[in-house]
Amino acid sequence: MKEIVVIDYDIGNVDSVVSAIKILGYKPLLTNNKEIIYNAKKIIMPGQGSFDFGMKKINELGILETIQSKILNDKIPTLGICLGMHLLAKFGYENNVETRGLDCIDGKVKKIETGERLPHIGWSENYIKINDEITKDIKDKSDFYYAHSFYFDCEEKNVIANSIYGKKFPSIIKKNNIYGVQFHPEKSLKNGLKVLNNFLNI
Amino acid sequence: MQKIRIIPTILFNEENIVKGKKFESWRKVGSLYQAIKIYNLREVDELIFLDINSTRKGNIEYKLIDDFADECFMPLTIGGGIKNLENIEMLLRSGADKVCINTAAFNDRDFITQAIKVFGSQCIVVSIDYKKLNNDLIVFTNSGKFNTGTNLFKYLDEIIKLAPGEIMLTSIDHDGMMSGYDISNLKKINEKYSIPIIASGGAGNCEDFFKMIYETGIKAAAAASIYHFTEFTPLDVKKFLKKKKINVRI
Numbered sequence: 298m299k300e301i302v303v304i305d306y307d308i309g310n311v312d313s314v315v316s317a318i319k320i321l322g323y324k325p326l327l328t329n330n331k332e333i334i335y336n337a338k339k340i341i342m343p344g345q346g347s348f349d350f351g352m353k354k355i356n357e358l359g360i361l362e363t364i365q366s367k368i369l370n371d372k373i374p375t376l377g378i379c380l381g382m383h384l385l386a387k388f389g390y391e392n393n394v395e396t397r398g399l400d401c402i403d404g405k406v407k408k409i410e411t412g413e414r415l416p417h418i419g420w421s422e423n424y425i426k427i428n429d430e431i432t433k434d435i436k437d438k439s440d441f442y443y444a445h446s447f448y449f450d451c452e453e454k455n456v457i458a459n460s461i462y463g464k465k466f467p468s469i470i471k472k473n474n475i476y477g478v479q480f481h482p483e484k485s486l487k488n489g490l491k492v493l494n495n496f497l498n499i
Numbered sequence: 500m501q502k503i504r505i506i507p508t509i510l511f512n513e514e515n516i517v518k519g520k521k522f523e524s525w526r527k528v529g530s531l532y533q534a535i536k537i538y539n540l541r542e543v544d545e546l547i548f549l550d551i552n553s554t555r556k557g558n559i560e561y562k563l564i565d566d567f568a569d570e571c572f573m574p575l576t577i578g579g580g581i582k583n584l585e586n587i588e589m590l591l592r593s594g595a596d597k598v599c600i601n602t603a604a605f606n607d608r609d610f611i612t613q614a615i616k617v618f619g620s621q622c623i624v625v626s627i628d629y630k631k632l633n634n635d636l637i638v639f640t641n642s643g644k645f646n647t648g649t650n651l652f653k654y655l656d657e658i659i660k661l662a663p664g665e666i667m668l669t670s671i672d673h674d675g676m677m678s679g680y681d682i683s684n685l686k687k688i689n690e691k692y693s694i695p696i697i698a699s700g701g702a703g704n705c706e707d708f709f710k711m712i713y714e715t716g717i718k719a720a721a722a723a724s725i726y727h728f729t730e731f732t733p734l735d736v737k738k739f740l741k742k743k744k745i746n747v748r749i
Contacts, residue, residue, distance in 0.1 A: 309618070312594040316569045345596070346619040380619075392616075414695050416621040416664050419718065420502040420544060420748045440502060440748045442545075442574055444596065444621040444664075462501060484574045484596060486542050 301497065302337035303327045304364065306354040309345030309380065317483040321494050329358045337367055339374045339497070342381030343483075345444065348389030348406055349396040351380050361399070368401050372474045375401075376496045379445060382470070382477030386449055402472045404451030411463025415446040423468050423480070425458045431469060431476055431495045432457065439488045441468065441480035449477060502748040503712055503740065504544045504719040505733050507726050508699060509534060512552045514563065518727050520675035522628070522643030525551070528727040531563075535570050543733045544748060545574040547599060547667075547697075547721055549626075551642055553580025554602050561593050568594025576624055582607075587614055591622070599667060601626040602640040604658065605647060611661050624697070625658050626667040627651070636684060643671050651684075652691075659692050667697040667721065677703025677724050680711040689715050697721050705731060705739035712745055 301318050305311055305327045318325040318341070325341075326333060334340070342364075344351055355361050368375045368385075377385045386398040389406040398406070409415060420440040425432050441460070448466035458469040460479065469492075470477045476496060482489035510517050511531050519525040538546060548567075553559050559580045568575055577590050578599025587598050604611050604625045614623050628639045629651045636651035647654075658666070668688065670681035680701040689696055695718065698711055702722035711720060725731055737747040 307588075309622070310591045310594060310596045312565070312568060312592055313572070313575075313596070316594070317572060320572075345622055346617070350617065414693055416695070417501065418621060418665060418695055419504050422500060444574070446620065481574070481596075484572065486572055490572060 300324045300326055301339050301341060302334055303341045303343060304334065304360070304381075305329045306344070306351060306358060308351055308354060309343065311343050313483045314341060314343040314378065317490060317493055318497070321490065321497055323497050329360055331360055331363050334360055334363045334367065337373060340364070340367060340376070342375070342377040342384060344378060344380030344384070346380055348380065348383055348391040348398070348447070349394055351384050352389070352396050352398060355384070365399055365401070368399070368475060374496065374499045375475050377475075377477040378483070379479060379481060382479060383447060383449055385475060385477055386451070389447070391447060401475050402451055402455060402470060402477065404449055404455075406447050407450050408447055409462060409464070409466065413463035416444060417446065417462040418444050421460045421462060423458050423460055427457050429457050429471060430499055431471065431492060433495045434491055435488060441482070441485040441489060443480050445479060448479065500746055501718065502544070502746050505708065505736050505740075505747065506545045506547055506697065506719060506721045507538060507543055507733055508547045508549065508721045508723040510549050510551050510723060512550070513560070516727070517551060518675060518723055521671050522674060531567060535567050538733075539570055539572065541732055541734055543573060545576070546571060547576040547578070549599065550579030554641055556580070559586055559590070561589050564590065564595065565593040578624070578626060583610065584613060584617060587618055587622070591618070597622050597624050597664065599624040599626045601628065605638065605640045605654070608657065608661060611658070611663060615661065615663060620662055620664040623663040624665045624667055625663045626669065627654065627658070628669045628671050630671040639671060655688065655692060659694055663694070665695045665697055665719070666692075667699055669699040670701065673701030675724050676701055677728070679703065679707045682711055682714050685711065685717060686715040689717050695719065704729070705736050708736050709740055709743050709745065712740070
């Protein structure tokens with residue numbers, strides 16, 4: 298199946314995710330249409346920006362339950378990127394409010410509080426903990442591009458890889474059919490496109 | 500560990516890349532599309548594109564940006580002529596990851612607050628151009644044409660309170676001169692404020708990057724002239740820095 302549904306919830310740079318999918322030979326469908334999401338075989342949740350704003354948009358578009366049901370009931374392969382990964386959590390705490398997320402992977406999205414300057418913007422190394430389909434052909438300690446101030450504090454068993462910024466945080470997580478990456482694969486040149494391709498090939 | 504970022508800045512006017520000295524005497528140095536292809540092949544850390552005419556013309560070239568952004572699988576910052584939230588949304592839709600705001604940030608602080616709230620701080624780079632006048636550092640806007648009369652540190656105090664993602668600092672006196680960054684002032688600023696800073700203006704050889712990074716502690720170095728007028732590529736700069744034990748991505 299070459300069609301990939303990219304959820305469009307009016308937030309951040311979605312264009313580069315779309316063009317990366319095209320370059321890799323798949324057909325991106327950028328949409329917030331309930332029916333198209335309902336028929337999705339694979340979903341990517343892109344995103345940058347704040348947790349509360351992202352959830353607000355998803356609620357306003359009326360697509361929250363459809364997304365949840367595709368991920369949790371139909372168990373289709375899903376990849377959350379940066380904020381898209383954060384929204385898979387139970388709760389987020391951006392802008393000093395507790396916001397309920399999509400609740401697909403246990404955990405909370407918290408601010409990186411280590412004294413390092415925020416946001417964490419730039420290239421950092423990725424330390425692979427568990428070899429998985431998503432890290433196929435990715436060398437340990439490869440660099441990926443990050444742009445975030447918050448991280449997904451999840452259960453250790455869901456962590457595939459970590460990165461470090463003042464402290465260790467999960468860079469790739471997985472639970473069953475659900476993947477999340479803290480970095481931007483669509484902006485991490487060859488290694489990033491490899492990770493994205495690994496997901497598309499699942 | 501976070502890597503030091505070496506960022507080519509591309510100043511453009513329509514489909515031409517231009518470069519000047521001290522924000523004046525602009526000359527054409529190449530074509531936009533060709534440069535993007537080259538930088539993509541060279542795997543640069545990040546690119547900053549600034550439309551030098553956009554504020555004056557009053558429009559942003561979304562179509563042009565959309566076309567070249569499709570070729571960029573690295574982080575892309577776009578600046579020039581951004582005045583409102585709609586401009587930012589359109590740029591993000593066109594493929595920008597971050598936007599660089601200069602004149603509008605000075606004129607309308609509330610706009611920056613709103614932009615951070617809607618798009619997240621990681622998306623907002625405030626760019627500040629400054630010049631030394633009578634022993635004082637003064638902020639200039641409108642591509643260096645308008646003297647605001649405001650002291651640089653006073654302005655930084657105000658802007659940093661708003662908590663944008665990054666501050667890009669360009670010394671107009673050093674811009675295009677290729678004789679090194681404004682190290683003493685950059686060092687002062689980096690020590691005073693706890694925000695990611697992109698230093699810009701003055702790099703002419705690899706040693707200039709090393710000196711700036713080593714002496715100021717700043718973790719991102721933007722440059723333009725060196726890549727247009729010398730044989731050095733961003734990769735050459737990074738190889739040089741690596742030899743000097745600076746943590747770069749090769």
